Amino acid sequence: MSTIVEKILAKSSGKNSVTAGEFVLSNVDVVFAHDGTALLAVESMQEIGIERVFDPSKVVFFIDHASPSPSPQISNIHSAMRKFAKKHGIRLYDVGSGICHQVLPEEGCVKPGSVIVGADSHTVTHGAFNAFATGVGSTDAAIAMSTGKLWFMVPESVKITVEGKFKDMVMSKDLVLHVLGEVKADGLTYKSVEYHGSCIDGMSVDSRMTIANMAVEMGAKCCPMELNSATEKWLKGRVSDFKEVKADKDASYVDELYVDASKLEPLVAAPSNVDNVKSVREVEGVEVDQVFIGSCTNGRIEDIKVAVKILGDRHVKARCIVIPASRRIYYEALNAGYIDKLVRAGCIVGFPTCGPCIGAHMGLLGDGEVAVSTSNRNFVGRMGSSSSKIYLASPATAAASALEGKIVDPRKYGEGR
Amino acid sequence: MKISGKCVKLGDHINTDLIISGKYKYRTQDIRELAKYVFEDLDPKLKDRLYGGSIIVAQKNFGCGSSREQAPRVLKAAGVNAVIAESFARIFFRNAVNVGLPVIVSDKEFIMSVKEDETLSVDLSLGKVYALGSGLEASIKPYPEFMLKIIEAGGIAEYFKAFKRFPWENI
């Protein structure tokens, strides 16, 4: 009878059961903010007049959006965050640690069945670990930080069943772009999206995080996924005594969508809306000035690995910026020899930061420039000049496009070619 | 509670990057300063029309994109008294309520028919919106009681200052 989100929110608000449409006051297990939102949250706390943190062990700050600081103004934001963190005894992941959505689960802060709010829209990413995780603004973050509670409307749920296996050079980014093209940018507004099916069950943690990450691009409130064996294994050693929350067999969904993974091909979201989804074939040949492989969507080891594989011993033609999403990933890439290969291929490998994804630093686009980016938003001006254009794509498509200086179908560099 | 303002019409999917670009968000924490760049990538002249009391009338998915609370704060600082739309992105909606910017869901027909620059008037208690020039009126989607209280107080900080508690404690 109940969906995943209904079960999590019932428990967190001390009720036996809740149904979609109901308002609840929920306990919050983790609340976090970053250098783009934390100071405003601190100001909101002052504005409201509550200056204490409800539980310092449950509040986390990240310096990740423009990190290390590219300007004195941003340095001041960072200093103020460090000061607040020290005063209240909360954890702060400083410059170089990585992007909040990567570091939070890596550090064992994301438990299945928990309620996580982050002052960042891509907080939905943590749904990959079976959490109810949703983005909020700074004032809501302030309220959660100071009271440990937040109100929610229990969302309706939509079920997306994905069966089958991807073909070579098709990645979970292509799946989520496909779904986005189907449901559109406001198709799941206020809804909880649950992905089920054999394709999801067999997926790596990295791939699942990409899918949950982009749920917000469809307007969704959260994307709680059931665990699979890869995720359970990943969580062991990071999180202790957790209990997965599964949907009931007869849970009610307002809508369902079925996807055959074996039929998918490499896709892009063409400028300048995330749901302007086209096949790579349709846009092949578009000249590219810059390629960005990174962000909380696709800056993980699997993404870097596929890029390295495609690049091989060749040299890129477009500027190619690769940014591992966290220090741990950077280190893993270093040990695997990937960084060496990327540098030899002519890529610029950066330290962990959001950087170019949000046009903060590390490669902003100039007038009329075209980028292929593995991130999640291609809005006008997102990565720099308002006349620049962004194609969102998988790391495979991005790497192949970097090699040729124009958009290329990565299957050209796949198995058996 | 009554709100009025000059109608400024916008389209679908007005995202938070368009409202206030991420690149400015890092330059200053001062909302008034940020308000100078409101809608810059959409139309740099738009800000002059917001000034002095306006009501934005947009179509679907207003405020989609990032969670930046600067977006509703900047709109308020730029002179926007309310936003009426067919639908809102959820984070923007919550943020707007929290900072005391009335966000109003109304029907498509009304939204498509109102005229640029005409005076609009919203009566939150009656749940109605009126276009004074064209004589149109429409219902607005009612708020849950606790949310109406926040909006009427002018935001959650004002509510808390006045009542020393949050309005949702009994939901």
Ligand code: SF4
């Ligand atoms: S990588 Fe991009 S989308 Fe992800 S948290 Fe950073 S700025 Fe936001």
